[in-house]
Amino acid sequence: MKPYKKQMLPIIIIMMLVGAITKLTIPLLIREAIDNSIIPKDKNLLFLIVGIMLTVYVIQWLANTFRIKYTNMIGQRVIYDLRHDLFSHIQKLSFRFFDTRPAGSVLVRVTNYVNSLQDLFTNGVVNLLIDVVQLCGIIIILLTFNFKLGASIIVTVPIMFLISTQLRKKIRRAWQDVTMKQSRLNAHLNECIQGIKVTQAYTQEKENIQFFNKMNMVNRLSWNRASMLNQSFGPLIEITGAVGYCILFWLGAHLIQTEEISVGLLVAFATYIGYFWEPITRLGQMYSQLLIAMASAERIFEFIDEEPTVAEIEGAKDLSSIQGNVKFENLVFEYEPGRPALKGINLDVQAGQSIALVGHTGSGKSTIMNLLCRFYDPNEGKILIDGQDIRHVTIQSLRSQIGVVLQDTFIFSGTIRDNIRFGRLDATNEEIELVAKAVHAHDFIMSLPAGYDTEVQERGNVLSMGQRQLISFARALLANPRVLILDEATASIDTDTELKIQEALKTLLAGRTSFIVAHRLSTIRNADKIVVLDHGRMMEIGNHDELMKEQKIYFGLIQAQYKFLQDAV
Numbered sequence: 001m002k003p004y005k006k007q008m009l010p011i012i013i014i015m016m017l018v019g020a021i022t023k024l025t026i027p028l029l030i031r032e033a034i035d036n037s038i039i040p041k042d043k044n045l046l047f048l049i050v051g052i053m054l055t056v057y058v059i060q061w062l063a064n065t066f067r068i069k070y071t072n073m074i075g076q077r078v079i080y081d082l083r084h085d086l087f088s089h090i091q092k093l094s095f096r097f098f099d100t101r102p103a104g105s106v107l108v109r110v111t112n113y114v115n116s117l118q119d120l121f122t123n124g125v126v127n128l129l130i131d132v133v134q135l136c137g138i139i140i141i142l143l144t145f146n147f148k149l150g151a152s153i154i155v156t157v158p159i160m161f162l163i164s165t166q167l168r169k170k171i172r173r174a175w176q177d178v179t180m181k182q183s184r185l186n187a188h189l190n191e192c193i194q195g196i197k198v199t200q201a202y203t204q205e206k207e208n209i210q211f212f213n214k215m216n217m218v219n220r221l222s223w224n225r226a227s228m229l230n231q232s233f234g235p236l237i238e239i240t241g242a243v244g245y246c247i248l249f250w251l252g253a254h255l256i257q258t259e260e261i262s263v264g265l266l267v268a269f270a271t272y273i274g275y276f277w278e279p280i281t282r283l284g285q286m287y288s289q290l291l292i293a294m295a296s297a298e299r300i301f302e303f304i305d306e307e308p309t310v311a312e313i314e315g316a317k318d319l320s321s322i323q324g325n326v327k328f329e330n331l332v333f334e335y336e337p338g339r340p341a342l343k344g345i346n347l348d349v350q351a352g353q354s355i356a357l358v359g360h361t362g363s364g365k366s367t368i369m370n371l372l373c374r375f376y377d378p379n380e381g382k383i384l385i386d387g388q389d390i391r392h393v394t395i396q397s398l399r400s401q402i403g404v405v406l407q408d409t410f411i412f413s414g415t416i417r418d419n420i421r422f423g424r425l426d427a428t429n430e431e432i433e434l435v436a437k438a439v440h441a442h443d444f445i446m447s448l449p450a451g452y453d454t455e456v457q458e459r460g461n462v463l464s465m466g467q468r469q470l471i472s473f474a475r476a477l478l479a480n481p482r483v484l485i486l487d488e489a490t491a492s493i494d495t496d497t498e499l500k501i502q503e504a505l506k507t508l509l510a511g512r513t514s515f516i517v518a519h520r521l522s523t524i525r526n527a528d529k530i531v532v533l534d535h536g537r538m539m540e541i542g543n544h545d546e547l548m549k550e551q552k553i554y555f556g557l558i559q560a561q562y563k564f565l566q567d568a569v
């Protein structure tokens, strides 16, 4: 338990006990007032009792105020910690985890589900404790002051619990269903917003709205069902409460006649019954909140329990500064069982060489890159960097020495400078400008309204494809990795930018081992080795001239590209 919770918990418990005891004292004072001052007409004693009552109410108010204040503080800290732990955990999870979960469903766990726990941690848990303490206190008092009357009232409680147990199970399942439907709705919403441009381009808005409405309706019906079940809880308690009052007055009247109890005690008992049903009713009302929270907690802990599939072995050592020799030995890999994406890849790359990976779509080019970065582990075989199996070194030391430039160059919201600095957080402004100049990005950055301080929104919507690429090159150059992975963008860009990108590429690749999923003929031509993949197998390897001479797959691919370019001209 964290230190702040240790410090505050005793205060909260003391305040809670003071609140509960003062509340339970009031009916006893009422009994005193009726039996010893109102009936015998003792005014002085009545004033004294009223004075004590007022003091008790003030103490109760103070205790409750402080308790609520401290409970809120502690609750907020718990939620803060939970959100932090969840986010940190998600950052570490492997690609496999995200392959099978829509972004929206991840999002909803960090936001909605954590929020629904907030109420539970701020007031819920403590209220629950207060209610339990109050209930126990009332039961003890009732049984002590008159066992016969007390027991006959209390007997209704287990009956009520028995009836409600069945109802609770149903309510629980109904709320679980609500959270599941909500999660689906959110996932769908997220996807629709991400893909809004495609939706509008294909004028699918109407269909989208219809589909969303269906999901929205399913969500509403599920909520209604859970809510209706929940509503039935209150009346059930009220009916049982009414039965309790009937027993009290029927038996109470009889006991007054036989002088076993006083009128004051009957009134005190009636007040206690009021208190008695109050926590039970509140428990019923809180029940839905508790169930939502429990269902949310289940889904949150599902994530927290999730272990990264790519894990470090015990005693993994840091990968010391590498030269950049990379060896793939008999790599076999499946994303899904029975569908191999790579079938026995063997490749020996010397430090400083550039390797172009070519092949039809789905042939396994990106998969090789994913394995080199250890986003996934191979089913068979291994990858060695400078003779060290990458599974035996720490993930951080491995990835920090491999630079990755993806086709989908992700630009984060923030300034251009921040986006380049992502490559190395301690880089100075001068270093940032230096790399931007080296990749020919400086001029276009300076032409933006605030130069390097221009704010770009998430995904860099204000920048062109080519500009985004140049920024990601600058980012990679700043990180200065020994091994570079580059997924070349396929989108056609204007000749001027194309030339800039070629120049930038030369700077970026110089002196590094590089793997490029190459689409541009110029990049492929300049590569030291070209690896041709087909359906997860390495079919050909050699430089451009060697492979052209062989006149096999590579030759065919190049011919097709030339034909395409000629037709385009």
Ligand SMILES: Nc1ncnc2c1ncn2[C@@H]1O[C@H](COP(=O)(O)OP(=O)(O)OP(=O)(O)O)[C@@H](O)[C@H]1O
Pocket: 099, 335, 336, 341, 359, 360, 361, 362, 363, 364, 365, 366, 367, 368
């Ligand atoms: N996350 C994934 N889950 C399941 N299967 C996948 C996943 N990613 C890729 N695959 C499958 O693995 C195979 C190889 O995919 P890969 O992305 O490596 O191809 P690629 O050569 O890079 O294709 P492209 O040129 O289109 O990017 C394909 O059959 C693809 O369907």
